[in-house]
Amino acid sequence: MRFLPIVWRNLLRRKFRTFFTMGAIFFAFLLFGVLMAIKSAFAMGVEMAGQGRLMVIDKVSIINPLPASYEQRIRQVEGVTDTAHANWFGGYYQDVRNQFATFATDPESWLRIYSKEYELPDEHKKAWIADRAGIIVGADTAKKYGWSVGQRIPIQGTIYRRPDGGPWEFTIDGIYDSKLKGADKTQVLFNYQYLRETIPEASGMRDRYNWYVFTISDPDRAPEIAAKIDAMFANSPNETKTNTEKAFVSDWANQVGDIGKIMMWIVAMAMFTILLVAGNTMAQAIRERTSELAVLKTLGFGEGRILSLVLIESIFIAVIGGGLGLALSYIIITVVGDPTHGLLPQFYFPTAQILLGVLLVLGLGLASGFLPAWQASRLRIVDALRRN
Amino acid sequence: MLSQIIAVTGVNIRSIPARLGSSTVAVIGIAGVVLVFVAVLSIAEGVNATMKASGDPNLVLILRAGSDTEMTSGFGGESVRVIQDAPGIARDGSGTPLTSPELFVVVDHPLRRSGSPANVPLRGVAPEAFKVHNRLKIIEGRNIEFGKNEIIAGRAAAQQFVNLNVGTTLKWGESTWTLVGIFDDGGSVSESELWCDVKVLQPAYRRGNSYQSVYARLTSPDSYQQLKDSLTSNPQLTVTPMRASDYYGSQTEVLQGIIRTIGGIIAVLMGIGAVFGAVITMYTAVASRTREIATLRALGFGSIPVVFSVIAESILLGIVGGVIGGAIAWLAFDGYQTATMNFQSFSQIAFSFAVTPQLLLTALVISLVMGTAGGLLPAIRAATLPVVTALREL
Numbered sequence: 001m002r003f004l005p006i007v008w009r010n011l012l013r014r015k016f017r018t019f020f021t022m023g024a025i026f027f028a029f030l031l032f033g034v035l036m037a038i039k040s041a042f043a044m045g046v047e048m049a050g051q052g053r054l055m056v057i058d059k060v061s062i063i064n065p066l067p068a069s070y071e072q073r074i075r076q077v078e079g080v081t082d083t084a085h086a087n088w089f090g091g092y093y094q095d096v097r098n099q100f101a102t103f104a105t106d107p108e109s110w111l112r113i114y115s116k117e118y119e120l121p122d123e124h125k126k127a128w129i130a131d132r133a134g135i136i137v138g139a140d141t142a143k144k145y146g147w148s149v150g151q152r153i154p155i156q157g158t159i160y161r162r163p164d165g166g167p168w169e170f171t172i173d174g175i176y177d178s179k180l181k182g183a184d185k186t187q188v189l190f191n192y193q194y195l196r197e198t199i200p201e202a203s204g205m206r207d208r209y210n211w212y213v214f215t216i217s218d219p220d221r222a223p224e225i226a227a228k229i230d231a232m233f234a235n236s237p238n239e240t241k242t243n244t245e246k247a248f249v250s251d252w253a254n255q256v257g258d259i260g261k262i263m264m265w266i267v268a269m270a271m272f273t274i275l276l277v278a279g280n281t282m283a284q285a286i287r288e289r290t291s292e293l294a295v296l297k298t299l300g301f302g303e304g305r306i307l308s309l310v311l312i313e314s315i316f317i318a319v320i321g322g323g324l325g326l327a328l329s330y331i332i333i334t335v336v337g338d339p340t341h342g343l344l345p346q347f348y349f350p351t352a353q354i355l356l357g358v359l360l361v362l363g364l365g366l367a368s369g370f371l372p373a374w375q376a377s378r379l380r381i382v383d384a385l386r387r388n
Numbered sequence: 389m390l391s392q393i394i395a396v397t398g399v400n401i402r403s404i405p406a407r408l409g410s411s412t413v414a415v416i417g418i419a420g421v422v423l424v425f426v427a428v429l430s431i432a433e434g435v436n437a438t439m440k441a442s443g444d445p446n447l448v449l450i451l452r453a454g455s456d457t458e459m460t461s462g463f464g465g466e467s468v469r470v471i472q473d474a475p476g477i478a479r480d481g482s483g484t485p486l487t488s489p490e491l492f493v494v495v496d497h498p499l500r501r502s503g504s505p506a507n508v509p510l511r512g513v514a515p516e517a518f519k520v521h522n523r524l525k526i527i528e529g530r531n532i533e534f535g536k537n538e539i540i541a542g543r544a545a546a547q548q549f550v551n552l553n554v555g556t557t558l559k560w561g562e563s564t565w566t567l568v569g570i571f572d573d574g575g576s577v578s579e580s581e582l583w584c585d586v587k588v589l590q591p592a593y594r595r596g597n598s599y600q601s602v603y604a605r606l607t608s609p610d611s612y613q614q615l616k617d618s619l620t621s622n623p624q625l626t627v628t629p630m631r632a633s634d635y636y637g638s639q640t641e642v643l644q645g646i647i648r649t650i651g652g653i654i655a656v657l658m659g660i661g662a663v664f665g666a667v668i669t670m671y672t673a674v675a676s677r678t679r680e681i682a683t684l685r686a687l688g689f690g691s692i693p694v695v696f697s698v699i700a701e702s703i704l705l706g707i708v709g710g711v712i713g714g715a716i717a718w719l720a721f722d723g724y725q726t727a728t729m730n731f732q733s734f735s736q737i738a739f740s741f742a743v744t745p746q747l748l749l750t751a752l753v754i755s756l757v758m759g760t761a762g763g764l765l766p767a768i769r770a771a772t773l774p775v776v777t778a779l780r781e782l
Contacts, residue, residue, distance in 0.1 A: 014675070016769070020668045027661030034657065038650060060561040061494045061507060063734060064593070090734070096456060097642060099731065158457055158732060165454030204594055239561060241496075254504040255729040255736065259431060262726075263650060266424045270658045273420030277665035280413045284672050339649050 003305070007313045014285065018317065021281050025321030025364065026328075028274040029357060033329020035267040036353035041344035042260030044253040045184060046246060052219040053113065054226060055248050056212040059239040062088070065208030066238050073232060079216050079225050084109035085209035087195065090158030091188055093145055100141050101345070102155065102188040104195040107136075113215055117178055124149065124174025132194050134173035138185035140337065140345065142175045149175060155188065162198045170194075186338075186345040213245065278321075279368040282314050286372040293376045294384030303377045307370075314369025315362065322361030326354065392693040396684060400697045401704060407673055411705055414669035418709025418758055419716070421655075421662040422751045426717035426743055428651035432644050433742040439640055442576035443633025445609040446478075447520070450602040450619065453626045456638065457732060458492040458600045463627065465489075465597035470624050471604075476615030478605040480519060486605040488517035491589050491598075494735045495560045495582075498550045499727070506727075507735040508549060510539075510560075511578070512586030520603050521573060529554035529569030534585045540569040542579035544738030548727040552582075563592040577636055580727065580738040604629075639732050659758065666762025670702045674766040681770050682778030691771035698767035699760060706759020710752045717751075718743045 011018050056074060058064040065087065075083045084106055091102030103110075107129045111118060120136060128134045135155075137147060147153060154167035162168065170190060178185055192209075199206045216225055226242035233240045253260075286293075296306055330349050338347040376384060404411050450471055455461035468489040478486045491512035496505045515534050518524060532538040539558065546552040556567045565584065573579050590596065606612055616629050674681070681694060722743040730737040 016765070017668060017671050017675070020664050020671065024661055024664035024668060027657055027664060031654070031657050031661065034653060058561075059496070061496045063494045063507070064561075088734075090459075090731075096638070096732070097645060099642060157460070159459055159734070161452075161454060161460045237562065251504040251506075252729075254499065254502040255506045257499070257728045258501060258726055259647070259728050262431070263428060263654070266427050267654055267658075270420050270424045270654070270661070273417050274658070274661040274665050277413050277417045277669060280410065281668040281672055284410065288676075339653055344646065 003309055004312075007309055007316070010289075010313055011316065017281065017285065021278050021285075022317055022321035022324075024274050024278040024281075025318060025361075026325040028271045028278065029322040029325025029361065030329045031267055031271045031274070031325075032357050032360070033326060033333060033349055035264060035271065036357075037329075037333045037347050037349050038260065038267070038344075039264055039353075040182060040350055041338070041347040042253060042256060042264075043346065044249055044256070045182060045346045046250050046253060052222075053213055053215055053245040054222060054242055055245050056214070056229060056240050056242045057210065057248075059230075059241045062210055064238065065205060065210050066212065066240065068207040068209065070233065070238075070240070071209075071212060074212055074214055074229060077225060077228055077232070079218065079221050081215045081217050082109065082113055083212055083214040084113045085192070085212050086110070087160075087192060087210045089160055089190075089195070091155045092158065093153065093155055096158070098145075099158075100138075100186045100188050101184065102157070102190070104190055104192040107189070107191055110189065113213060117180065117183060118176040119178050120174045120176040128173035128191075131171060131173050132191050133170055135170040135188055135190040136174040136176050137172055137189075138187045138345075139175055139177045140185040141188060142172070147172055147175070149173065160195060160198070163200070168194070168198075182346050182348045182350065184345040275364055279364060282317060282368040283372045286310055286314070286369065286376070290372075290376045290379065290384050291386075293373070294379070294381045297381050298385070306377065307373045310373035311366065311369045315365030318361050318365030318368070322357070322364065326357045326361070330354065389690065389692065392689055393696045396689060396693045396697040397700045399684075400701045403677075404701065404704075407676065410669050410672050410676075414666055414702075414705045414762070415709040415712065417662050417665035417669070418706050418755050419713035421658045421758065422710045422713030422755050423717045424658055425651075425655045425754060426714055426747055426751050427721050427741075428647070428654060429747055430717065430721050430741040430743045432647040432651060433744050433747060434739045435640050435644055435647070435737070437742045438575060438577055438737070438739040439636040440633075441574050442578070442636040443631070444521075444523070445631070445633065446606045447632040448604050448606060448612060448615065448629045449632060449635055450604065450627050450629045451600075453620075453628045458490075459734060461600045462598055463600075463625075465599065467625055467627065468599055468602055470622065471602050471619065471627065474615055474618045474622075476606055476611035476618065478607045480516075484516065486516055486519050488514045488520045488603045489586060489599040490514070490517070490601050490603060491586050491593070491595060492600050492733075493589065493593050497552075497558075499736075500548055500550050501726075503550070506549070507729070508545065509581040509733065509735040510589070511581050511583050512589030513583055514586055517583075517603065520605050521578065522605070523576075524571050524573045524578070526569045527572045529567075531569055532583070532585060533568075535587065536585070537563060537565045537588055538568045539565045539582050539584045540571050541567055542581050542583075542738075543570055543572050544579040544725065544727070545582060545736075546570050547725055548580075548736065548738050561592070563588075577639075577737060580736060602627075603632075640730060640737070642732055643728070643730050643737075659754065663758050663761045666702065666706065666758055667765055669705075670698065670763050670766040671769070673701070674698060674770045678770075678773065678778050682773065682775050685771075685775050686779065694771045695767040698770050699763040702763025702767075703756060703759040706755045706757075706762065707752070709759075710755025713755070714743075714748045714751050718748065 087104040089102040092099045156167045229242045333349045338344050451461035472485045472487050494507045497508045499506045541552045558565045721741040724741040727736045727738040
């Protein structure tokens, strides 16, 4: 450790280069953070989806709603513990660009099934269950539009519309939060009964739900129970498709498709390029000093010590640049959040990826310092000294 | 002075091969940024191109008043008859109005790339549809026979989804369909769709005699206002017409917003990162030539030629990187076919990445700017080093 001043001097001797190398590494890791957040956004919370929860939709398409009578029959299947229904409403606030996931559901059973996912005070729960024209709103959406509990807000739908063409007026009964990392805190949920009033009976769409979600006592029995339910509704006007929530979410993410993957590959490539440039400069900075390393060797420094001096230097640059980059991307992703304002609710920086970032930072420091130091150590002192 | 600039710049550029390693790294860095920039924006351009291709100026669609998508729209057969008599709508030789009342539903069908089910739009059309959408042509098989359970698939849909070949039997729910043809519609959104007879689709989806939209051809783009005034003032109707170009533009507003926002963030971050990369490369290049530059200055070359020469080198590297990056992006991504979920229509939309000349030009400008920015600081440094110290270096 008493040789740290040497490292320090070496870093300072070309301040300009050291600064810009750190800068390049900083931006590379800032990109890394954004990349990982985009990745989790496009996975649409597959990680979050419960294995113990299954969903039933119409076999032809989720847009064909299933009859309300199915709920009772699903509930009676042995192994099913609870059920809830939902309709995709496609809600937006004032402008169609301000969209959020909006479901019409039965508040009581929905909150039972997703008890861990939605955190909200008991009195808000009670208020919502009792209020037909009430909604609960995710904390992110509430913050974005500056909504507060008790406020009345107009919401329009892309799938449903009121006979008079106007928006639905809702009262905010509660704002939910979630401690689960990457939880979708943008949703808006309301009571199906309120939607039902506006659906003309003649349309045949009344009392029909886009999907059912149900829980089972033993997650291992999911395939068997799913098969049983689909068999039950086979050859009816509405045949069903039952699968785990995870499978549905992953199909849903697949619908968005390879755009996410392509973007990720592109960013990965970009990051790699910047790292290549930075790593090369760091290596260059050490290669320039081959003759100095030979001097150190002549003075009696062991190879191990020289190597560690060089490595401390390169790791220092990588850690300062990369560490700040990771830290800033974490802050931006956590504080500012989704750049598209609600379209990518799962925009977060997963812990495992943060660790990966830290490993990459260390790897960069090691690799860019190790190669030139190793090359220098292989040279005979005389040859190394002779290099300009 | 000019001759000095030319001489020093010439020396610099000719000596690039001697510094091939670090120059290559700079070029790769800038090429990478340009590649990313072009690739991400070509996605948005691609979606945009599909929308533009859909915007025939003579094509309007009529939705229920207040609806902004076909999904939320709907009216009965009697409204359709009233709409068909409205002025401004073109008629064929026999006097039949060129209108197509349509139904738009979604069916689940597996995607080719992942095998997982996706929302495919299925559109029911009237026989006049082929005169309304008059660019549409069958490129394989034949057209549907009205009254039968037959389907034609758009070219893009046939590419993106499994098993959409002429002759295939498809079963959704209780109805079975035969795919009889593949159509081309000049790259428009309808190429992502499946089309069938609306009269067959209505009972299959229990829609009675209702429709979601009426597509119509105008006698001329100018007759739009006439049609609009007539439809909105008619007390029998609660509908509004919309130009196809406006409709499709608004349909992908959200999707394009996502792509452009993410693309913008990535491009800005990368751009700054790459400028830093270019700075350190040029800095290294200058540093390794400190003695040489000092010698030139000792010989009487002024500071300005030295500054110019370093910047010129950096710009050259920038342009080379820009051209390489743009070329790779163009080769790798132009025309790449894919499909994604359009949440506004709740269904898949197929499009191909479009690397437009304008995009390439912008990319080239960016690489130029990056080259200049990257060379500026090292150039000033090279020109201001005290000659005596510089000569002593290394």
